[in-house]
Amino acid sequence: MQHIAIIQRQSPYNSSGGREALDLTLALAAVEHQLTVIFSGDGIYQLLPVNLNNDFSLKRYQQGFKLFGLYEIEQLYICQHSMQQRQIQLKDLAFAAQQLDAIALQQLLAKQQQIVCI
């Protein structure tokens, strides 16, 4: 069992990164690793709402964030600097996570054994 941080840096539909980082997160948690997920940069756009009712031909994979609880992934964080830069507030998010400043993020990463950045 290891402490692993996944840093989500991609916007939801500009690459397969967000979706495949989620798959990876769940797979790592399933074999008892301790996961921490950090949304940074354009990755925080993944947490904004998605309309489920209109025509859209890509997978709205963000629904999968609801599985975090089931996989006992509770360490969910957002980079405060990235939020401010993009004029996004916590109330704008469809999926909640805790905002952290630079010092708290650095302390969080210092506790990890592995870091994956996608």
Place this chain on the structure above:
Amino acid sequence: MQHIAIIQRQSPYNSSGGREALDLTLALAAVEHQLTVIFSGDGIYQLLPVNLNNDFSLKRYQQGFKLFGLYEIEQLYICQHSMQQRQIQLKDLAFAAQQLDAIALQQLLAKQQQIVCI
């Protein structure tokens, strides 16, 4: 016959963009289109020297820029703003092109019929 601008925006070895934009440029010129090539952003790193003598397992495709003359591609430009931002001077380049400021670049693009950005 059309006037076509290719905007090269990728650094040489971080994606296949630079190399495949070159292939595309030559192919378009071969069927009598009038090509203009603009190096902008990280694309200007493609014009810096490459060492031909040491071990490197990717294609040093920048040698292909020498074919521009053969294909009668003479309109070769660099974004001045990108050069300054990256502290690159004309004397640093292995392959010469003309520096243009924003206004000249805009005038150049206004003369084109097609623009491809890679």
Place this chain on the structure above:
Amino acid sequence: MTTFSLLLTTSPLASQSFASALQFCNAAVAAGYQIEQIFLYQDAIFAASAEIDLPADEPNLSQLLAVFCQQNHIPLLYCVTAAEKRGMLDPGSSFIGAGLAEFAMRLTNSKLVQF
């Protein structure tokens, strides 16, 4: 009336580009425009093999685009040079292998829209 040529460069899974291109084509054809070609370059060539073997629950943009092109008689081409560099053999799908020269010649009387 304008005739369009479409150029795609990213793989169908990577981004929304295939979906957007299809959306544009639908609206263009509905408004009476002609489409001269849809040309797949760089990683977009992977659509030619992705058409065939995707899991059933996966959105298959490659296939949707192929069906649309068939119905509207639009040449759906992938670059053979880009495919070779990636080790992709002709997958025998409804995508047609073509050289960059064909793209260049078809461009002559059309307006390029890159996705």
Place this chain on the structure above:
Amino acid sequence: MTTFSLLLTTSPLASQSFASALQFCNAAVAAGYQIEQIFLYQDAIFAASAEIDLPADEPNLSQLLAVFCQQNHIPLLYCVTAAEKRGMLDPGSSFIGAGLAEFAMRLTNSKLVQF
């Protein structure tokens, strides 16, 4: 002594990542380190098919990596889920299809280096 796991996520043509990973492996093995796995995820899975059919004048990083792994008995795995989403069938190369669970389990006693 540290054992490394390598994770690759971009296609072999796209960037220098395969070349860099191979360079790191060579130096690590020369210094006596063990490599637990090389795992190909996202677009890196295309290496499994690229190994077989590249033109002769094209640098074949997929093949170089495969040969290195064979000589040094290093498991060279590609993610079957990522391959399915891209419509890539098992190309029958020397790359071995594996689930993310296998990657996750092999990670346990090794240090991850992402390329």
Place this chain on the structure above:
Amino acid sequence: MKLISLINPEITIAELATLCDKGDTLLLRQDAVYLARRSDIRWPCQNVTVLKSDLEVRKITPTTGISIIDDAQWVELTASATQVMLWQ
């Protein structure tokens, strides 16, 4: 009038500004529509538009000064533009 599509929310406005005229039209599509929320961006063109379907799937309300177009208008803009360009 050039029509320039942005599809990525990554901010490269300074570089884009060197290539675009005041009279060009910017079209925010795909993930670039996230930029339509922001009031702090100084766009290099007077006309900034955003594609309706891409806004709707992301439930975004654009800031003032950005106009919304549908698919048919997108095609017309593309047909009438003197150049069409994708900023990527």
Place this chain on the structure above:
Amino acid sequence: MKLISLINPEITIAELATLCDKGDTLLLRQDAVYLARRSDIRWPCQNVTVLKSDLEVRKITPTTGISIIDDAQWVELTASATQVMLWQ
């Protein structure tokens, strides 16, 4: 000490700075070695290194304050780091 590899010359230093400690080591590799030419970048860590082979193929001389390491040193740094991270 985290070891953070940069492989892309795109400048995202402000965002990177939120994730890295003063005591971390930055390693410039692949196309990120072009950044080693520049004297205007305020790196968020004290130790900035660059990979010799990637410098040499691009014929670059790094600016003062950036140290050069070879492949063997790269492996040792990786083995001794408390965390290894790729910034992409």
